[in-house]
Amino acid sequence: MAATVTLPLSSRPKASDSTTLDLGFACKVVTALTLLALAVHGYHPYAEDGGLYMAEVKRQLDPSLYPHGTEFVAGHLRFSLFGSLTVGLVHWSRMTLGTILLLLHVASFWTTLLAAWLLTARCHAARVARVGAVMLLATWITLPIAGTSLMLMDPYVTARSISTPCVLLALACVLDLLLPPAGGLARRRGVFALFSAALLLAAVMHPLMAAYGFGCVLVLVCILSSLGQVQIWGTAGLGMTALGVAAAIQAMAPPESAAYAHAAMTRSYWFPGSWHWYEQFGLIAPMILLAVVGFGRRREGDAARVALARMAVVCGGVAIVIAGMFARQGLATHAVARLQPLRIFQIVYVVMILFVGATLAERLLRRRVLRWVTTFGLLAMVMLFAERQTFPSSSHLELPWRAPHNQWKQAFVWISENTPKDALFALDAHYITSPGEDAQSFRAIAERSMLPDYSKDGGEASITPGLTSAWTAGVTAQMRLSDESDAQRIATLRPMGVMWVVLRRSSPTAFECDYANERVKVCRLPDTSDMEQH
Secondary structure (H helix, E strand, O other): OHHHHOOOOOOOOOHHHHHHOOHHHHHHHHHHHHHHHHHHHOEOOOEHHHHHHHHHHHHHHOOOOOOOOOHHHHHHHOOOOHHHHHHHHHHHHOOOHHHHHHHHHHHHHHHHHHHHHHHHHOOOOOHHHHHHHHHHHHHOOOOEOOOOOOEOOOOOOOOHHHHHHHHHHHHHHHHHHHOOOOOOHHHHHHHHHHHHHHHHHHHHHOHHHHHHHHHHHHHHHHHOOOOHHHHHHHHHHHHHHHHHHHHHHHHHOOOOOHHHHHHHHOOHHHOHHHOOHHHHHHHHHHHHHHHHHHHOOOOOOOHHHHHHHHHHHHHHHHHHHHHHHHOOOOOOOOHHHHHOHHHHHHHHHHHHHHHHHHHHHHHHHOOOHHHHHHHHHHHHHHHHHHHHHHOOOOOOEOOOOOOOOOHHHHHHHHHHHHOOOOOEEEOOOOHHHOOOOOOEOHHHHHOOEEOOOOOHHHHHHHHOHHHHHHHHHHHHHHOOHHHOOHHHHHHHHHHHOOOEEEEEOOOOOOOOEEEEOOOEEEEEOOOHHHHHHO
């Protein structure tokens, strides 16, 4: 830790350091902070959205998987090359999928922190400020973003794990290109090539987040212009264009069925009007902090910091206006809400955290090692506590070579090893929020088909209206699965082709149950011949 505070506040790196951005030192710091982030925030590759992505990756590795309800598996990556990239790495490296996911996760954290360092280096000359900024980001890297149902980075791998560092790198390249010293022609060409590659990779991984990142890039370019008219009217024009595009999308959206409207209403994070007050405050507070930086008193060398802050305020403000106008529950269509414009606050939050961390390091922590240890130790403990509250029944680090600790996950692993690939399962519609389940994905772990669930499959149905009927039917059939009688289960599930059920351990049943632990049991639905003999 002492190595991170060797420069006094008044120190400035040499010219050569400013040119190279202390890359050697940065890589060492970023590597250490990546390990810190992994230790604090844990790793849960098949939880939440990670399970949605991994089911599709496993289907690409083995097309015989998920013969039932394939549309709920294949839809997540239809606009992304993330699945192809992951599958290609598995084939090329001859490593297991679990090992590739872990390496991708570590690499995504490392590149995000490095991109954040490069971004901060353009705003702060002192190393102490850069270290403070990136260290705070590493400590808060899984911080929830207001009420958007997003984290800055997830404790698992998704397409966003790759698009996020790419967008941050693109922003750093813009500052490098448009602010002095920009370097010679060869260097500028190299930076522009890196900028283009970063945005292209973000686009093929996560088109929506890349589009929001590109919008931030355009606003930053306008704000950095040497022409006052471009700064004012260019920025205003981009904001009005965004509003116009949102209005056009809303106006041209096809009518929605009542069933789809019901599915959309289950995604409360689409509608800021339905958020709790503290979630709404999560939108306002960053804007206030960044407005102080962007429009307050300026110091010499503040051009990059001010431009980034103003970019975040403009982009966040436009997103709030669009969401307030078009992401409302009472509207006839929800096409704009489906695009979740407030996702742009991921970038707003990163900029805010970097500024707060740098200011904290410069004005309070300085070269006092005890202050650094105490401050970041407490912050890390808070985040570790939050992780343990979120995944209390799972190992903190769910590494591929370790047996699962979670009993739901143990049952899912047993299913993957002991049931036919073409089996169709039913679980409680809300199984993913059951005590001890920890949002572990059945499909990704069990590698078997299941009827659609309320939570994750509901998210897919809300994005893809054509899945609404299948989602509604599946959720209805499983709504009280563990509380029903065997006769009700058979009458409901048999016509849908269900062969197996996963019930709570306490659920009464006469079905033959091949596996059971303290939480759940895996039971066969009796076939027609068994019922007739009985």
